[in-house]
Amino acid sequence: MTTQPIHDPRPLFALAVGQAEQQIAAVRPDELGNSTPCADYDVRALIGHMIAVLHKIAGVGAGRDVSEFPDVIDDVADTDWISAFLKARDEVDRVWADDAMLDRSVTLPWATLPGHVALDAYTHEFTVHSWDLAHATGRLSELDPDLAVQALDAFPRFAPPETRSGQSQFGPAVAVPDDADVYTRLAAYLGRDPRD
Known part of the structure; x- marks a missing residue:
């Protein structure tokens, strides 16, 4: 009996994180206080959250307990x-360069999963947060629609609407027109109102 090769999510993860990097690099100082569709986060805090997520991904890959890692990094100068972000990304790339990581179980704050599944989930989180940031700063036209297609396909496995609670980062799905673009449909599926 042959086993199926493990899906390698690292190339798609790199694209999603690269898109987030481009969005962060474009943020002007006067936009850091803008509100975002991600509840409780302005642009500054959302960027700090994305950096914190990278620290968690590197931490779990190194076998560390990340349950006490902060959800937002807030000790970074605005410049x-x-x-x-780049420093944290480099650390993730270093830790996850080993192919064995893809089959190794990693313990996240919300589940214990094979490495390739965990990295898939984080890939799609970065896609959504790139939309959050682009929505808050008016750069929606700069987003890669293929990443949203992948995320919209994956999120029913990671965040089905029936499992969401008032404590979840994702709210009830929001109705949007059938012909809405893929990022609008993704945001709406996760409970973000694209009209706000």
């Missing part, structure tokens, strides 16, 4: 957000 240093992109360099902090």
Whole structure:
């Protein structure tokens, strides 16, 4: 009996994180206080959250307990957000370069999963947060629709509407027209109102 090769999510993860990097690099200082569709986060806090997520991904890959890692990094100067993001991304790339990571179980704050499944989930989280950031700063036209297609296909496995609670980062799905673009449909599926 042959086993199926493990799906390698790293190339798609790199695209999603690269898109987030481009969005962060484009943020002007006067936009850091803008509200975002991600509840409780302005642009500054959302960027700090994405950096914190990278720290968690590197941490779980290194076998660390990340349950006490912060959800938002907030000790970065306003002019240093992109360099902090790049430093955290480099650490993730270093830790996850080993192919064995893809089959190794990693313990996240919300589940224990094979590495390739965990990295898939984080790939799609970065896609959504790129939309959050682009929506808050008016750069929606710069997003890669293929990443949203992948995320919209994956989220029913990671965040089905019936499992969401008032404590979840995702709210009830929002109705949008059938012909809405893929990022609008993705945001709406996760409970973000694209009209806000």
